[in-house]
Amino acid sequence: MKRYTLFLAGLIIPAISTFAQTIKLPEPQKTGGKPLMEVLSQRQSTRDFDTSRTLSDQTLSNLLWAGFGYNREGKRTAPSAMNRQEIAIYIITSQSTFIYDASLNELKEITKGDYRKAAGSQDFVYTAPVNLVFVCDKTKMPNIQMAYADCGFIAQNIYLYSASECLGTVVRGSFDKNELSRILKLNENQEILLCQTIGYPKK
Numbered sequence: 001m002k003r004y005t006l007f008l009a010g011l012i013i014p015a016i017s018t019f020a021q022t023i024k025l026p027e028p029q030k031t032g033g034k035p036l037m038e039v040l041s042q043r044q045s046t047r048d049f050d051t052s053r054t055l056s057d058q059t060l061s062n063l064l065w066a067g068f069g070y071n072r073e074g075k076r077t078a079p080s081a082m083n084r085q086e087i088a089i090y091i092i093t094s095q096s097t098f099i100y101d102a103s104l105n106e107l108k109e110i111t112k113g114d115y116r117k118a119a120g121s122q123d124f125v126y127t128a129p130v131n132l133v134f135v136c137d138k139t140k141m142p143n144i145q146m147a148y149a150d151c152g153f154i155a156q157n158i159y160l161y162s163a164s165e166c167l168g169t170v171v172r173g174s175f176d177k178n179e180l181s182r183i184l185k186l187n188e189n190q191e192i193l194l195c196q197t198i199g200y201p202k203k
């Protein structure tokens with residue numbers, strides 16, 4: 001009987017661990033931070049990260065909310081042309097790839113595993129704790145120029161949050177669009193616009 005139970009556990013536990021998970025993020029903290037003029041003085045791109053440090057779920061929640069969370073009924077922290085809200089934020093960590101669900105404040109897993117090598121062509125991307133991928137839904141916004149403009153606002157929000165919280169970040173246009181689209185399981189109506197790497201800067 002004991003052996004049989006162990007046998008079943010051996011089958012079931014690995015099966016469960018391969019299921020896609022949903023991570024409920026803590027409520028974003030919407031107060032505090034440095035004054036805006038200080039943040040603007042400190043905004044910069046960082047490409048040298050402390051690879052021993054990861055972002056807590058609280059920091060990730062705050063950062064994603066700052067980037068493109070809901071700050072009013074149906075509207076967001078970044079503007080979007082005609083309020084189309086066509087950009088989805090995908091997250092690549094050392095563990096998995098996720099999509100951010102801003103309305104539920106959740107990360108929905110897409111693929112298990114470390115796909116940071118697909119997130120860009122610069123070495124720091126492979127070891128930084130978080131890479132974001134901004135994906136346009138072209139059924140919501142067919143005009144890709146508008147989508148790039150919308151994407152810029154989100155990336156800048158993340159630059160400002162990062163400066164406020166002493167995080168390092170860099171927005172990136174260098175990545176293999178086809179390979180990354182395959183990893184993130186995108187369809188033909190989805191187009192990757194930019195990526196953004198985030199972590200704690202190396203001291």
Ligand SMILES: Cc1cc2nc3c(=O)[nH]c(=O)nc-3n(C[C@H](O)[C@H](O)[C@H](O)COP(=O)(O)O)c2cc1C
Pocket residue numbers: 043044045046047122170171172173174194
């Ligand atoms: C649209 C865009 C694409 C960029 N692509 C990359 C990139 O692929 N790799 C990178 O290291 N930096 C990239 N950058 C960051 C710029 O190099 C950086 O903003 C610029 O050198 C000015 O430095 P600062 O952000 O520290 O002011 C990009 C910036 C923008 C706005």
